[in-house]
Amino acid sequence: MKNVLLTGLIAVSLLSGCVTVSPWQRGNLAKDEMSWSADPLESTLDGHVYFAKEGSFGGGSAAGGGCGCN
16 A cells, blocks of 8 residues: 555656746747637637626736736
């Protein structure tokens, strides 16, 4: 049992490693194919439907903290 647990912990620690992205590799991550939604029109329409059903608008991005400092 201990061997299985130890093997599982080692496997999880190896598979969850962090990597540093070099500046010349960041261009690959900024491509349209790497976005959450590949189709910007579909994403806009989904956002419109979501906010119409929720009765709210905004808050779909991480910018701004509500403190009025931006």
